[in-house]
Amino acid sequence: MKKEIINIGILGLGTVGQGVLKILRENKEFIEQEIFPCKINIKKIADKNKKIALDNKNYYKILTESAEEIVTDPEIDIVVETIGGFEPAKSLIVQALKQGKHVVTANKEVIAGAGYEILDLARENKVYFLFEASVASGIPIIGALSHSLTSYKLTEIIGILNGTTNYILTKMSEEGKDYEEALKEAQEKGYAEADPGKDIDGFDAFNKIFILSAIAFRAKIDLGNIYYEGIRNITKLDIEYARELGYTVKLLALARNTGLDLDIRVHPALIPKKHTLANIGGAHNGILVRGGDFGDLTFSGLGAGALPAGSMIVSDVVEIIKNYDNYYNQYNCFEKKKIRDFSQTNSPYYLRIRVKDRPGVLAEIAGVFAWKKVSFLSVIQKGEAGEVADIVFLTHQAKEGNVREALEEVTRLECVEKICSAIRVVEI
């Protein structure tokens, strides 16, 4: 028989935790119809900050400073973890699962850092560990991968998974802002944190593409081998040149299943400006899923925020309640998969190289690239002729390691002032 009152404990009342409370309150009637005849009871909320502003005064009665109290309370059925960061969140999740509680979280760092261990633990204890909100929170991609795309081997995922960097790149691209200006605006509007490193440097997208790859490819992979690179070096000028060449610059998270290994990486990329993903602007996220004859399936939606994340967390809670007495294992990560060494991956490249403007320069540079087996699709001299000039190269598909070696050699040429930019091209 179905338990009628499902007791929930919430760990952490930051933005997302408050979003969860708001969704639960505002959609109470709808949710209760959805989980009929069950009802949700918020039994305890843990937060260190006792002065927290709660719009419902009743919550103060159930507020505790001790997270421990929630994960050990025998009456609590589902723990919602919205503390964020690796510890203490991870230990609390582990403790809750061991106590036989279901856990819902949006915590990508915990999943990236200890996901397999936690999933094993959940399986052993026959409890759910759900985390739809952890990746592109407004897009139900994990549900799609685990409920609806289960009959076809997926070959590729290409995502714009970080809203902060997408906002910055969109501002640079559409309004001609430079990087610092766009970052400042993102911070003012709340799209970037005061310390934006995790977003800007690709770490956030790196955690997310790891999670998507594991779920989509049913794979056991080693997070440490995934390459990531952020957008600090992207300039307004390169965005303009890219546009002239028919491309838009995006921070892409890529995962390809070659059959032999997985090619997973995060880096800025030039993508064709007519592609759906190129047109996903602002703080939105977009995900393309591809599989053999199946065609392309693209999702776009909000990537972050209290309400999208809160909605997905509560949807996970609803999913658990609907399946309450019917535990089944949602995620199979059965295949141990090697991640391709980054130097062995292939991409065409956009390069901007500043040279002394005199005869023979192009021949010298081209010679070095040819030696390293990198060939050019197009070469355009940019800017006014003068003492120095910028040359923009688009290369054919080339091995990452070879391009790096070539660039190292090229910087040593007397005629070369500097490598201004080197951005990979992804022909989606």
Next chain:
Amino acid sequence: MKKEIINIGILGLGTVGQGVLKILRENKEFIEQEIFPCKINIKKIADKNKKIALDNKNYYKILTESAEEIVTDPEIDIVVETIGGFEPAKSLIVQALKQGKHVVTANKEVIAGAGYEILDLARENKVYFLFEASVASGIPIIGALSHSLTSYKLTEIIGILNGTTNYILTKMSEEGKDYEEALKEAQEKGYAEADPGKDIDGFDAFNKIFILSAIAFRAKIDLGNIYYEGIRNITKLDIEYARELGYTVKLLALARNTGLDLDIRVHPALIPKKHTLANIGGAHNGILVRGGDFGDLTFSGLGAGALPAGSMIVSDVVEIIKNYDNYYNQYNCFEKKKIRDFSQTNSPYYLRIRVKDRPGVLAEIAGVFAWKKVSFLSVIQKGEAGEVADIVFLTHQAKEGNVREALEEVTRLECVEKICSAIRVVEI
């Protein structure tokens, strides 16, 4: 204990049925890992056509002419219905459910025509009735609505749900083809049937938006009250004028939950050409789901075809097997909802009216519209001045009934030759 061999019976081996077989065969290993420790056994396939071309000779041994044999076979656990059309498919589905078999189908006509009755029957018998492939087959929208968007009241769905008409409109728009030419090309390429009426006249999209509305709004609605209109009257010229005004013409399926009632309809519409949906071209489908503060969530993917449909059907089979001993009711259509009378809905309008080119015409026409409370946003005279001229009007939001009355009055004016076009505008 979980049943180890799950016996499947397939009804009908048309395009989709063959797609199901292909997916099951080509992805056998992947699917078996997914449903471990279960295995799928295709026990019987029913098709009247004994000469059907099956790539696996073993299937001939299990081929039967009698669909009855499958729905009554006590050993068959899951029936896949891929006959299409209302009868005999509906009766076979009912029979299978009554026998305690789970049913998976892509048959939108059966669901549109008898969905509530069938869902009730499935619930009574505690068996699954799943139909992900019935709407926008390559897009897992039903899974998203029933598994992942369950905590938030959705307010709006806007879909491009018919690939045939989208292909035709895209060809007209991008290559300047006229309607007949584009339709012929769609037929040659297999995107349109020899008798394309169901697609062209909006009937297909009408069935699909009914299904999405019922699932998304958890609503009991009366199919018969949904207005639908196709694309036969769309001309190349209007597509050109629309583009000049910043719009693209699409066959839209719309469903809005006003709280009081549902505004559901299918008709061609001008939508802003920069919107994601406007850029979903060819035979692709696109669906936008909107809900309060949650933001917009957009899906795009293949709308039809043996493999997308086959994949989704097999994914439904996998979902049933994963939940085999744990029946739970997936769809709650608990709210009886009224559909707003079409004449009471509101849209801005694009109108092209052919008039005698002489002074005072505009005043006469404007007078009629003003009388019917329809006001103009812009008025542009098109074409060379001569005996007659076309005037293009964009109206403000106006009541459907009022626009119709105004148009009737306007055709009676002596100065008006004819109403060339009247297309609604949807500012997404």
